[in-house]
Amino acid sequence: MFKKNAVAAGMAAFASVALAAGCAVADGSKDSAVDITAMSADELAEHLIFETDSFRDQEMQEGGSWRDRMTQDELQKACSMEGDPDGETAGRVVAMARAGYERPEGGVELGDWRKGAELANSGFGYRQGHNTDDHGQREQGGNCYNCHVFDPRVSEQGTIGPSLQNYGANRGTSEAVLNYVHEVISNPHQYFPCTEMPRFNSDRHQLLSDEQISHLMAYLLDPESPVNNQ
Amino acid sequence: MFKKALLALPVAMAVGAAAQAGEWQDPNDVLQNLLQNNPDSKYLHQSEMNIMMMPDNPALWLVEEGEDLFYAQRGPNNVSLEGCDFGKGPGELDGAYVELPRYFEDTDKVMDFEQRLVHCMKELQGFTSDDAAVGQRHGNGSDIMKLTTYIAHQSSGMAWNPPLDHPQEQAMRDAGEKLFFRRGGAMDFNCASCHGDSGKQIRASVLPQMRDGQEWTKAVSWPAHRAGHDNVRSQNHRIRGCVWQMRHAGIKHDTPVNTALISFWNDAARGEPAILPDLKR
Numbered sequence: 001m002f003k004k005n006a007v008a009a010g011m012a013a014f015a016s017v018a019l020a021a022g023c024a025v026a027d028g029s030k031d032s033a034v035d036i037t038a039m040s041a042d043e044l045a046e047h048l049i050f051e052t053d054s055f056r057d058q059e060m061q062e063g064g065s066w067r068d069r070m071t072q073d074e075l076q077k078a079c080s081m082e083g084d085p086d087g088e089t090a091g092r093v094v095a096m097a098r099a100g101y102e103r104p105e106g107g108v109e110l111g112d113w114r115k116g117a118e119l120a121n122s123g124f125g126y127r128q129g130h131n132t133d134d135h136g137q138r139e140q141g142g143n144c145y146n147c148h149v150f151d152p153r154v155s156e157q158g159t160i161g162p163s164l165q166n167y168g169a170n171r172g173t174s175e176a177v178l179n180y181v182h183e184v185i186s187n188p189h190q191y192f193p194c195t196e197m198p199r200f201n202s203d204r205h206q207l208l209s210d211e212q213i214s215h216l217m218a219y220l221l222d223p224e225s226p227v228n229n230q
Numbered sequence: 231m232f233k234k235a236l237l238a239l240p241v242a243m244a245v246g247a248a249a250q251a252g253e254w255q256d257p258n259d260v261l262q263n264l265l266q267n268n269p270d271s272k273y274l275h276q277s278e279m280n281i282m283m284m285p286d287n288p289a290l291w292l293v294e295e296g297e298d299l300f301y302a303q304r305g306p307n308n309v310s311l312e313g314c315d316f317g318k319g320p321g322e323l324d325g326a327y328v329e330l331p332r333y334f335e336d337t338d339k340v341m342d343f344e345q346r347l348v349h350c351m352k353e354l355q356g357f358t359s360d361d362a363a364v365g366q367r368h369g370n371g372s373d374i375m376k377l378t379t380y381i382a383h384q385s386s387g388m389a390w391n392p393p394l395d396h397p398q399e400q401a402m403r404d405a406g407e408k409l410f411f412r413r414g415g416a417m418d419f420n421c422a423s424c425h426g427d428s429g430k431q432i433r434a435s436v437l438p439q440m441r442d443g444q445e446w447t448k449a450v451s452w453p454a455h456r457a458g459h460d461n462v463r464s465q466n467h468r469i470r471g472c473v474w475q476m477r478h479a480g481i482k483h484d485t486p487v488n489t490a491l492i493s494f495w496n497d498a499a500r501g502e503p504a505i506l507p508d509l510k511r
Contacts, residue, residue, distance in 0.1 A: 128480050
């Protein structure tokens, strides 16, 4: 319930609040004799992840190890609750997200909507484990179709996020719209704190390149794009 | 035509009866009851075809094969699995599957079903990790999936009831709940990103809601024949698939992270009857 109108809420609160999510692993010991019942649930969850050899030792596509990928940043910690964030958390998350955002030098531009369509409909990339995506073989996609309907003529689109059909037709391509959409794709928590939507270019990491994001924006906003011709 | 698998059952079938903890029911009857009681669940009703196929669920073939394997004398030690204690005593399978994970004194830890099965195959039968019997975890051809399907079938229709009496059981369940909501990985997902709302879709798949016990009991009812894979799949295989989609790191077999997740997700279906084996998209 807080999501959409929380943007202005609680902005001031952000710096001062201590995080509840614990990462104090009991004693860092790998000894199986460690007493798991002496830990809080948060401590035990962190212990299980980092001290029990539960993950495959693989190199992540964005660089680093499984340990880096599974280590939470502040935003992930703040959003690890059930349900929507309270006002204070929402404000803190929005502030964090804004602090980490950078507009591209020279402003936001639209790329090629055809390439954007391919990226939006590709779920390739960053998967790890039994079947690891090799970015050297194929470009990573945006996974957008898992959650959004862009073009009902394309089958099998998800509904976790809102339909983006006619997104540009309804909004135009003013500078304000371009900036907003770039901000949402880069780090949607600037507007939707603790949203399910991933951050595609944030201070944590860049999952899509600036160029890829410009293509996705064209798919959404270019008047020629099938998204806007329905 | 697959019905003969059912004849092997030690327990009389309770046809169409309402879910009673402790009472065995044919998996199709369990499903039909769930469907009737939840006419508005998009998740439960999403595949007309799978509902129609349920009485001839191909997973029932594995029940039979698994039974043969369970009682066969196998491994370097040439013994059957009748000495294996899944929590209700050696060889006691009725209701054992729905009461896992649980704490085992002999290992001093909470173990999930597959972990316990592998433990017995190693300790009793003498298999090692290099043997295909325990090394191969997935697919209709694997011993593990045959045994899993046979053993799970002995709990069909019984209510999920993983014990929480031992402090370690409660601790693992609570940690599993934290893991369910822990945002992480390359795309910031937690399990609730996709299983927090009813009736939402990832592409064509309607997703189950974890806090809806009647959706969730079907969600965690594995082993299930997965039509899209044409193979029977386990709870562990499902976790592997979701973690892969989540862009977290790959989880290893028989590890505590896996066990904690299963401790929580079986607990989230507590009191609801299990469909064993199920049939999924």
